Amino acid sequence: xxxxxxxKAKWFWYSILSVVCMGGWTLLGKxxxxxxxxxxxxxxxxxxxLPVALACLWVRGFxxxxxxxxxxxxxxxxxxxxxxxxxxxxxxxxxxxTSAITAATAMYPLITVVLAVLILREKLxxxxxxxxxxAAVAFVLFSL
Amino acid sequence: MILPIWFGPAVVVLITWGIAGLLQKLSTNHLSAxxxxxxxxxxxxxxxxxxxxxxxxxxYSSRSLVVALLSSLLNALGAWALLAAMKNGGKASxxxxxxxxxxxxxxxxxPWVLHEEITALQAGGVxxxxxxxxxxxx
Numbered sequence: 001x002x003x004x005x006x007x008k009a010k011w012f013w014y015s016i017l018s019v020v021c022m023g024g025w026t027l028l029g030k031x032x033x034x035x036x037x038x039x040x041x042x043x044x045x046x047x048x049x050l051p052v053a054l055a056c057l058w059v060r061g062f063x064x065x066x067x068x069x070x071x072x073x074x075x076x077x078x079x080x081x082x083x084x085x086x087x088x089x090x091x092x093x094x095x096x097x098t099s100a101i102t103a104a105t106a107m108y109p110l111i112t113v114v115l116a117v118l119i120l121r122e123k124l125x126x127x128x129x130x131x132x133x134x135a136a137v138a139f140v141l142f143s144l
Numbered sequence: 145m146i147l148p149i150w151f152g153p154a155v156v157v158l159i160t161w162g163i164a165g166l167l168q169k170l171s172t173n174h175l176s177a178x179x180x181x182x183x184x185x186x187x188x189x190x191x192x193x194x195x196x197x198x199x200x201x202x203x204y205s206s207r208s209l210v211v212a213l214l215s216s217l218l219n220a221l222g223a224w225a226l227l228a229a230m231k232n233g234g235k236a237s238x239x240x241x242x243x244x245x246x247x248x249x250x251x252x253x254x255p256w257v258l259h260e261e262i263t264a265l266q267a268g269g270v271x272x273x274x275x276x277x278x279x280x281x282x
Contacts, residue, residue, distance in 0.1 A: 077168055094149040
Protein backbone atom coordinates (compact mmCIF):
# COMPACT_ATOMS: atom_id res chain seq x y z
CA UNK A 1 0.00 0.00 0.00
CA UNK A 2 1.33 3.44 -0.96
CA UNK A 3 1.64 6.05 1.79
CA UNK A 4 0.16 9.46 0.77
CA UNK A 5 2.92 11.98 0.00
CA UNK A 6 1.60 14.44 2.60
CA UNK A 7 2.24 11.93 5.39
CA LYS A 8 5.92 11.91 4.48
CA ALA A 9 6.15 15.72 4.39
CA LYS A 10 7.51 17.67 7.34
CA TRP A 11 4.97 20.46 6.93
CA PHE A 12 2.12 17.99 7.47
CA TRP A 13 3.42 16.91 10.89
CA TYR A 14 4.26 20.49 11.90
CA SER A 15 0.64 21.40 11.05
CA ILE A 16 -0.66 18.49 13.13
CA LEU A 17 1.55 19.69 16.01
CA SER A 18 0.12 23.21 15.62
CA VAL A 19 -3.49 21.96 15.69
CA VAL A 20 -2.85 19.83 18.79
CA CYS A 21 -1.02 22.66 20.61
CA MET A 22 -3.68 25.26 19.76
CA GLY A 23 -6.45 22.87 20.83
CA GLY A 24 -4.59 22.23 24.09
CA TRP A 25 -4.17 25.98 24.58
CA THR A 26 -7.95 26.56 24.45
CA LEU A 27 -8.70 23.69 26.85
CA LEU A 28 -6.03 24.71 29.38
CA GLY A 29 -7.00 28.37 28.96
CA LYS A 30 -10.54 27.52 30.00
CA UNK A 31 -9.27 25.45 32.95
CA UNK A 32 -7.01 28.32 34.06
CA UNK A 33 -9.81 30.89 33.96
CA UNK A 34 -11.94 28.90 36.40
CA UNK A 35 -9.77 30.41 39.16
CA UNK A 36 -7.65 33.15 37.58
CA UNK A 37 -9.17 36.39 36.28
CA UNK A 38 -8.93 37.25 32.57
CA UNK A 39 -6.48 40.19 33.05
CA UNK A 40 -4.18 38.06 35.24
CA UNK A 41 -4.30 35.21 32.70
CA UNK A 42 -3.22 37.64 29.99
CA UNK A 43 -0.57 39.15 32.35
CA UNK A 44 0.97 35.67 32.75
CA UNK A 45 0.69 34.92 29.02
CA UNK A 46 3.99 36.40 27.73
CA UNK A 47 5.95 34.50 30.38
CA UNK A 48 4.78 31.22 28.82
CA UNK A 49 5.99 32.48 25.42
CA LEU A 50 9.49 33.28 26.73
CA PRO A 51 11.00 29.76 26.26
CA VAL A 52 9.85 29.72 22.62
CA ALA A 53 11.08 33.31 22.10
CA LEU A 54 14.50 32.37 23.53
CA ALA A 55 14.61 29.32 21.23
CA CYS A 56 13.86 31.63 18.27
CA LEU A 57 16.70 33.96 19.34
CA TRP A 58 19.05 30.98 19.56
CA VAL A 59 17.96 29.72 16.10
CA ARG A 60 18.72 33.19 14.68
CA GLY A 61 22.17 33.12 16.33
CA PHE A 62 21.06 36.11 18.45
CA UNK A 63 21.07 38.26 15.29
CA UNK A 64 17.86 40.01 14.22
CA UNK A 65 16.94 41.77 10.98
CA UNK A 66 16.73 45.55 11.19
CA UNK A 67 13.42 46.79 9.86
CA UNK A 68 11.58 49.49 11.76
CA UNK A 69 8.40 48.89 9.78
CA UNK A 70 8.58 45.12 10.31
CA UNK A 71 9.23 45.62 14.04
CA UNK A 72 6.28 48.00 14.37
CA UNK A 73 4.00 45.54 12.57
CA UNK A 74 5.09 42.58 14.69
CA UNK A 75 4.84 44.51 17.98
CA UNK A 76 1.35 45.64 16.92
CA UNK A 77 0.42 41.99 16.36
CA UNK A 78 1.50 41.31 19.96
CA UNK A 79 -0.55 44.20 21.32
CA UNK A 80 -3.64 43.25 19.31
CA UNK A 81 -3.08 39.56 20.08
CA UNK A 82 -2.86 40.43 23.76
CA UNK A 83 -6.09 42.45 23.71
CA UNK A 84 -7.77 39.60 21.81
CA UNK A 85 -6.34 37.08 24.30
CA UNK A 86 -7.74 39.13 27.18
CA UNK A 87 -11.17 39.12 25.50
CA UNK A 88 -10.86 35.35 24.84
CA UNK A 89 -10.16 34.66 28.52
CA UNK A 90 -13.02 37.02 29.48
CA UNK A 91 -15.36 35.03 27.21
CA UNK A 92 -14.17 31.80 28.88
CA UNK A 93 -14.80 33.35 32.32
CA UNK A 94 -18.49 33.92 31.49
CA UNK A 95 -19.11 30.19 31.83
CA UNK A 96 -20.04 29.89 28.17
CA UNK A 97 -19.49 26.67 26.26
CA THR A 98 -15.78 26.42 25.38
CA SER A 99 -16.41 24.59 22.09
CA ALA A 100 -18.76 27.33 20.88
CA ILE A 101 -16.47 30.17 22.07
CA THR A 102 -13.41 28.59 20.44
CA ALA A 103 -15.18 27.92 17.13
CA ALA A 104 -16.69 31.44 17.06
CA THR A 105 -13.38 33.18 17.81
CA ALA A 106 -11.46 30.96 15.34
CA MET A 107 -13.38 32.69 12.55
CA TYR A 108 -11.07 35.72 12.75
CA PRO A 109 -9.83 35.00 9.16
CA LEU A 110 -13.23 36.49 8.20
CA ILE A 111 -12.01 39.93 9.31
CA THR A 112 -8.57 39.35 7.77
CA VAL A 113 -10.17 38.51 4.40
CA VAL A 114 -12.34 41.64 4.47
CA LEU A 115 -9.33 43.82 5.41
CA ALA A 116 -7.15 42.15 2.77
CA VAL A 117 -9.77 43.08 0.16
CA LEU A 118 -10.11 46.67 1.39
CA ILE A 119 -6.46 47.47 2.19
CA LEU A 120 -4.32 45.09 0.15
CA ARG A 121 -6.75 45.12 -2.79
CA GLU A 122 -6.84 41.32 -2.83
CA LYS A 123 -9.72 39.76 -4.74
CA LEU A 124 -12.38 37.46 -3.25
CA UNK A 125 -12.98 34.11 -4.90
CA UNK A 126 -16.32 32.31 -4.88
CA UNK A 127 -14.93 30.00 -2.20
CA UNK A 128 -14.27 33.05 0.01
CA UNK A 129 -17.82 34.30 -0.53
CA UNK A 130 -19.16 30.85 0.39
CA UNK A 131 -16.96 30.99 3.49
CA UNK A 132 -18.46 34.35 4.48
CA UNK A 133 -21.94 32.83 4.18
CA UNK A 134 -21.01 29.82 6.35
CA ALA A 135 -19.45 32.19 8.92
CA ALA A 136 -22.66 34.25 9.05
CA VAL A 137 -24.74 31.08 9.54
CA ALA A 138 -22.36 29.94 12.31
CA PHE A 139 -22.77 33.32 14.07
CA VAL A 140 -26.55 32.97 14.01
CA LEU A 141 -26.40 29.38 15.32
CA PHE A 142 -24.05 30.36 18.17
CA SER A 143 -26.32 33.23 19.19
CA LEU A 144 -29.45 31.04 19.49
CA MET B 145 -33.05 37.76 20.65
CA ILE B 146 -30.77 37.59 23.68
CA LEU B 147 -27.13 37.06 22.77
CA PRO B 148 -25.00 34.85 25.02
CA ILE B 149 -22.87 36.82 27.49
CA TRP B 150 -19.64 35.60 25.86
CA PHE B 151 -20.64 37.03 22.47
CA GLY B 152 -19.32 40.58 23.17
CA PRO B 153 -15.80 39.48 24.15
CA ALA B 154 -15.81 37.00 21.22
CA VAL B 155 -16.46 39.88 18.79
CA VAL B 156 -13.46 41.75 20.29
CA VAL B 157 -11.35 38.61 19.67
CA LEU B 158 -12.55 38.41 16.06
CA ILE B 159 -11.71 42.06 15.36
CA THR B 160 -8.30 42.18 17.09
CA TRP B 161 -7.06 38.81 15.81
CA GLY B 162 -8.55 39.59 12.38
CA ILE B 163 -6.47 42.80 12.15
CA ALA B 164 -3.47 40.90 13.57
CA GLY B 165 -3.85 38.39 10.70
CA LEU B 166 -3.38 41.21 8.20
CA LEU B 167 -0.37 42.55 10.12
CA GLN B 168 1.20 39.05 10.15
CA LYS B 169 1.30 39.16 6.39
CA LEU B 170 2.76 42.70 6.40
CA SER B 171 5.39 41.96 9.09
CA THR B 172 6.71 38.80 7.42
CA ASN B 173 7.29 40.89 4.27
CA HIS B 174 10.08 42.57 6.26
CA LEU B 175 11.11 40.04 8.94
CA SER B 176 11.81 36.34 9.39
CA ALA B 177 9.24 34.28 11.27
CA UNK B 178 11.52 34.08 14.33
CA UNK B 179 12.11 37.83 14.51
CA UNK B 180 8.38 38.49 13.99
CA UNK B 181 7.61 36.11 16.86
CA UNK B 182 10.02 38.05 19.11
CA UNK B 183 8.24 41.30 18.23
CA UNK B 184 4.98 39.65 19.17
CA UNK B 185 6.31 38.81 22.64
CA UNK B 186 7.45 42.44 23.04
CA UNK B 187 3.89 43.51 22.16
CA UNK B 188 2.47 41.14 24.77
CA UNK B 189 4.78 42.57 27.43
CA UNK B 190 3.79 46.16 26.49
CA UNK B 191 0.29 45.40 27.77
CA UNK B 192 1.47 43.93 31.06
CA UNK B 193 1.73 47.21 33.05
CA UNK B 194 -2.03 47.68 32.52
CA UNK B 195 -2.77 44.07 33.37
CA UNK B 196 -0.58 43.94 36.49
CA UNK B 197 -2.78 42.10 39.01
CA UNK B 198 -3.98 44.05 42.07
CA UNK B 199 -3.82 40.88 44.11
CA UNK B 200 -0.73 38.74 44.66
CA UNK B 201 -0.32 36.03 42.04
CA UNK B 202 0.62 33.68 44.87
CA UNK B 203 -2.99 33.77 46.11
CA TYR B 204 -3.86 31.47 43.22
CA SER B 205 -3.28 27.74 43.49
CA SER B 206 -0.02 26.51 41.98
CA ARG B 207 -2.13 24.16 39.82
CA SER B 208 -3.96 27.09 38.18
CA LEU B 209 -0.72 29.01 37.65
CA VAL B 210 0.95 25.99 36.03
CA VAL B 211 -2.13 25.46 33.83
CA ALA B 212 -2.07 29.15 32.77
CA LEU B 213 1.63 29.04 31.88
CA LEU B 214 1.26 25.69 30.08
CA SER B 215 -1.65 27.18 28.13
CA SER B 216 0.48 30.06 26.84
CA LEU B 217 3.45 27.75 26.17
CA LEU B 218 1.21 25.54 24.01
CA ASN B 219 -0.05 28.63 22.18
CA ALA B 220 3.53 29.72 21.46
CA LEU B 221 4.49 26.23 20.29
CA GLY B 222 1.39 26.14 18.08
CA ALA B 223 2.36 29.47 16.50
CA TRP B 224 5.94 28.27 15.97
CA ALA B 225 4.77 24.94 14.47
CA LEU B 226 2.54 26.85 12.01
CA LEU B 227 5.50 28.96 10.87
CA ALA B 228 7.73 25.87 10.73
CA ALA B 229 5.16 24.07 8.57
CA MET B 230 5.29 26.94 6.07
CA LYS B 231 9.08 27.00 6.19
CA ASN B 232 9.23 23.26 5.44
CA GLY B 233 7.41 23.36 2.13
CA GLY B 234 3.81 23.71 3.28
CA LYS B 235 1.74 26.04 1.13
CA ALA B 236 0.06 28.86 3.05
CA SER B 237 -3.23 28.03 1.31
CA UNK B 238 -3.09 24.54 2.82
CA UNK B 239 -1.34 25.12 6.15
CA UNK B 240 -3.51 28.05 7.27
CA UNK B 241 -6.90 26.27 6.88
CA UNK B 242 -5.37 23.10 8.29
CA UNK B 243 -4.10 24.76 11.47
CA UNK B 244 -7.26 26.90 11.88
CA UNK B 245 -9.14 23.67 12.55
CA UNK B 246 -7.92 23.60 16.17
CA UNK B 247 -11.50 24.07 17.51
CA UNK B 248 -12.12 20.49 16.40
CA UNK B 249 -9.60 19.38 19.06
CA UNK B 250 -11.42 21.56 21.58
CA UNK B 251 -14.81 20.10 20.60
CA UNK B 252 -13.45 16.55 20.74
CA UNK B 253 -11.90 16.90 24.20
CA UNK B 254 -14.15 19.48 25.94
CA PRO B 255 -16.70 16.84 27.08
CA TRP B 256 -13.92 14.79 28.73
CA VAL B 257 -11.57 17.51 29.99
CA LEU B 258 -14.11 20.23 30.89
CA HIS B 259 -17.24 18.07 31.29
CA GLU B 260 -19.13 20.36 28.90
CA GLU B 261 -21.88 19.28 26.55
CA ILE B 262 -22.70 20.99 23.28
CA THR B 263 -26.22 21.47 21.96
CA ALA B 264 -27.26 20.37 18.47
CA LEU B 265 -27.40 24.04 17.34
CA GLN B 266 -23.92 24.71 18.70
CA ALA B 267 -22.64 21.55 16.99
CA GLY B 268 -24.13 22.87 13.74
CA GLY B 269 -22.39 26.19 14.40
CA VAL B 270 -19.07 24.45 14.97
CA UNK B 271 -19.43 22.58 11.65
CA UNK B 272 -20.37 25.79 9.78
CA UNK B 273 -17.50 27.70 11.45
CA UNK B 274 -15.00 24.98 10.51
CA UNK B 275 -16.22 24.99 6.89
CA UNK B 276 -16.04 28.80 6.87
CA UNK B 277 -12.45 28.81 8.14
CA UNK B 278 -11.39 26.32 5.45
CA UNK B 279 -13.17 28.23 2.66
CA UNK B 280 -11.90 31.65 3.81
CA UNK B 281 -8.33 30.41 4.03
CA UNK B 282 -8.21 28.92 0.51
